[in-house]
Amino acid sequence: MTAKTKLVPVPSPNMIPDRDIDKRPILECINLGITFGGLKAVEDFNLAIGRTEIAGLIGPNGAGKTTVFNLLTKVYQPTRGTILLDGNDTHDMDTAHVNRAGIARTFQNIRLFQNLSVEDNVKVGMDTQMHYNMWSGIFRLPTYWKEEKTAHERALELLSIFHMADLAGVKAGSLPYGAQRRLEIVRALATNPSLLLLDEPAAGMNPSETAELMENIRKIRDTFQIAILLIEHDMNLVMNICEGICVLNFGRIIAKGTPEDIQANPAVIEAYLGKKKEA
């Protein structure tokens, strides 16, 4: 059940862009933590993300970044702390509920519906917004045709963000790697999220593809007015498009701030490059 009413310290809002400061953050993590056996994979994770913010989550390998995503999407149940999505506690929700409540994600190791067409992958993302039941489907009632037509049009519209509309009929598994990553983003968008989690969206992309991806991430934010939290190792991408950055090391936040702050932060440099040896 939901936790007892008590005052909780609102996480430092300094990461939220000015334009979102008057509105409730879309995501608030308060003292979030998970323990696997004796290992504290993530602890004391506090983060607030503005409603139209592009935020970055970075850190060395094994820092717990993907674990944070898995906590937010309830793939793992947090062992402590609270996640508020638009002010609502997600404690009782499972992965599917969290998605319906507004968090959509992509995966580090691509998880597409390999044997479905590109268009069907996107349409699966829209399933929770479709309403016709099994019988309308079997008897092909008018609601079936109406909703399928809308879904088809919307799928092509979303695919055209990444110029993939002409690939709609291709089997998802046969797409090139970069296109599969883009399709995952489109599928996540199709669920109408208010917060989009991207797990290494630029992995395996060449510099020109990455540049295009950056443009598209901005375009998605501007068009849909949603918040985006991304994990990425490509520092060029992170420093260019993220407004707020959160650095994780050994499961703990070691720095938060604007790209400029982060680049100058000695703790971050140490986490990435190691400590300077004393002479």
Place this chain on the structure above:
Amino acid sequence: MANKLNTLNKTNRWNYITYLLVIIAYVILQVMSSTGSISSSLKGMLVPICAYVVMAVSLNLTVGVLGELSLGHAGFMSVGAFTGVTAAVSLQNLIPFAPLRLAVSMVVAALFAALAGFLIGIPVLRLKGDYLAIVTLAFGEIIKSIFNNLYVGLDESGFHFSLLSDTTDLSENGTLIIGGPMGIGSIQKISTFTAGFILVMITLVVVFHLVNSRAGRAIMAIRDNRIAAESVGLNITKYKMMAFVTSAALAGSAGALFAMNYSTIVANKFDFNTSILVLVFVVLGGLGNMLGSIIAAAALTILPEALREFSDYRMLVYAIVLILVMLATNNPTLKSFLARLKPGKRGEKEAA
């Protein structure tokens, strides 16, 4: 754009080809049997072929589309057979018109099989892979045991049930419908080839329409990647159950059709071997390939009859033929040869 339309049409085209081939096969066989140009043994197999085709297509929904291996499909056929015949016997006076009675009993059979599918689905669909297969196998055997020990009688005061021994206490003009291990005797043979054909067509429409709707997409999405399916908000249990129950319901109506083609039916007919037989149809025809299932079911039902001249070695030859066909259909050389024959395939490759 053109490419998209092509591919979309391709799925639909295969569905229409399947409908068409089934209709053509029906017309040819119907004409042949009316002119007396097919052997009486083949004629007697027309209804079982239809029942097995429905079994194969419905199992393909579970195994090929949902991607869960079920080894208890004959159990649902059994539920359908016994409830369907019971319905037919009890409606004998109410609905004298046999085809309508058959239709009503098939609907009753489908409903009971769906109920069985739902109840079994609750525990079974929580399991994955091998565990699911083993548990469905067990449920198939449980259903067999239940019908082996179930006595159902009907008299003026309604239905009488008893388990293990016949304590139904029927009145003088009551009839014992299900007699435990004796099964059901003196069934009126009201199944016809036309009824079988209609059931096959209904099955195909249901399966194709289900697969090409949001439910089918969701079911296949769960098959392809469960975690991703959850991450886009799909209700996994609901969609798995939908596929499983639909599959069970269709198997139930196939069971009713099958049972009413014989004068007696016993629970042991629907054992593990039958489940495996249907699974062989599905695997041989190709997972998710309904036309393949139909052809495999029809061919492998006829095959043992066609091999009658080998007398004692019949099943040995059957097994060898089966192995050879499996080897041949999985042969890479043959596959690429067939792929070259298909005109649509090349266009798709270029586009990709």
